[in-house]
Amino acid sequence: MDSAAVERFEAGRSRLASLAYRLLGSAADAxxxxxxxxxRWQAADRAHIExxxxxxxxxxxxxxxDRLRSAQARHERTAGAWLPEPLLQGDPMLDPADTVEQRESVSLAVLTLMERLSPTERAAYVLREAFAYGHAEIAQILDITESASQQHLHRARARLAAERRRGQGLADPAVARRVVEEFLAAAVSGRTEHLVALLTEDATAVSDGAGLARRLLRHTTRERIATFVRAGFRPTPAKRRLAGGSPxxxxxxxxxxxxxxxxxxxxxxxxxxxxxxxxxxxxxxGIAAADRLTRLNAAWQHHDSGTPALHTW
Incomplete structure (x- = not known):
């Protein structure tokens, strides 16, 4: 393959990775x-690709x-032990991020909710909301009719809207950071009543149990979430051994x-x-399984982390 063909592919690699991450929820799979x-590009007859x-x-x-439809993926994602892979701010896989729809499409909440969509619905939603493809283009990409593209997008939007309000979770960054800092302070101090006050009535919490649990751990009342968070942030010798030190x-x-x-x-x-x-x-x-932290970990090595909110745990 000549250098021009390689350069043409490399020019679009980041966009393809962003698309694949939104579809799969995993940076490694993307x-x-x-x-x-x-x-496939290397083996293709590129002279006939217009x-x-x-x-x-x-x-x-x-x-x-194909990956979403595979038997292994269906088993992993329906077994109750799957969460999207988290990515640190600035990761190119999170682009584009110019609109509310584009930013929402990579939030853990939407990536998790998209598991309830069929693969075709998920693709139609991502292509439209995150990359602004028209229905004619989506139809060509998915080998369906324009009418079918519209129907898949309508169903995807309806299913996501039933579970989530538009813009939910996209609070002002400065306000959100202060709330999280306050939440962290309450968690490590043991003030469970303060944790409850910082949670909405319909708050939810999901954890992968550091990869040790067979299923995700879910909590759906403020009191249970507060108790779960307090227990999670309580330092113990066993946790320090598991983490390899005091985080x-x-x-x-x-x-x-x-x-x-x-x-x-x-x-x-x-x-x-x-x-x-x-x-x-x-x-x-809450995500602590090592295989879900690989890319975030690599990005952290080059991240200006600043002063910790808490030096010892």
């Missing part, structure tokens, strides 16, 4: 899909749909939302991502 797209960007988008989308807790931004990142040395050992709405926490996502 990178694999992009690499498989490159192999619009390379459209061809690459279609190939990458279908490779992602420092940093407040950062993950998938467009405020987050607490636990770091031992320079190694990220866990993160809690918050959704904040009108000065209250509406949802928490």
């Amino acid at each position: 990178e694999d899909a992009v690499q498989d797209t490159f192999l 619009v390379p960007e459209a061809w690459l988008t279609k190939v990458c989308t279908h490779l992602c749909l 420092a807790l940093h407040v950062a931004t993950v998938n467009g939302c405020p987050a607490v990142i636990a770091v031992v040395g320079q190694r990220v050992v866990g993160t809690v991502v918050f959704e904040v709405d009108d000065r209250h926490v509406t949802a928490l996502y």
Whole structure:
């Protein structure tokens, strides 16, 4: 393959990775899909490809749909132990992020809710909301009619809207950070009643149990969430052994939302991502399984982390 063909692919690699991440919810799987797209591009008769960007988008989308439809993926995602992979602010996979719709499409809440969509509905939603493709283009990418594209998008929007208000969790960053800092202070101090006051009536919490649980841990009342959070932030010798030391807790931004990142040395050992709405926490996502933190961990090595919100735990 000549250098011009490689350069043409590399020019679109970041966009393909962003598309694949939104479709798969996993940076590792997204990178694999992009690499498989490159192999298809390498083997293709490129002289007969009139619009390379459209061809690459279609190939990458279908490779992602194949992954979503695979028996292994269906088992993993329906077994109750799957959460999206968190990404640190500035990760190119989170682009584009110019509109509310684009920023929402990479929030952990929407990535999780999209699991309830069919693969085709998910693709139609991502192509339209995150990348602003028209229905004629979506129809060509997905090998469906324009009418079917409209129907898939309508169903996807309706299903997501039934679970989520537009703009939910996208509070002013400065306000959201202050709420998270206050929440963290309450969590480590043991003031459970203050944690309850910072949660909305319909708040939810989900955790992967550091990858040790067979299913996700879910809590849906303020009192249970507060108790769960207090227990999670209570330092114990067993937790320090599991983490490899005593973590420092940093407040950062993950998938467009405020987050607490636990770091031992320079190694990220866990993160809690918050959704904040009108000065209250509406949802928490706790992720500590090592295989879900690989990319965030790599990004953290080059991140100006500043002073921890809490130096010792």
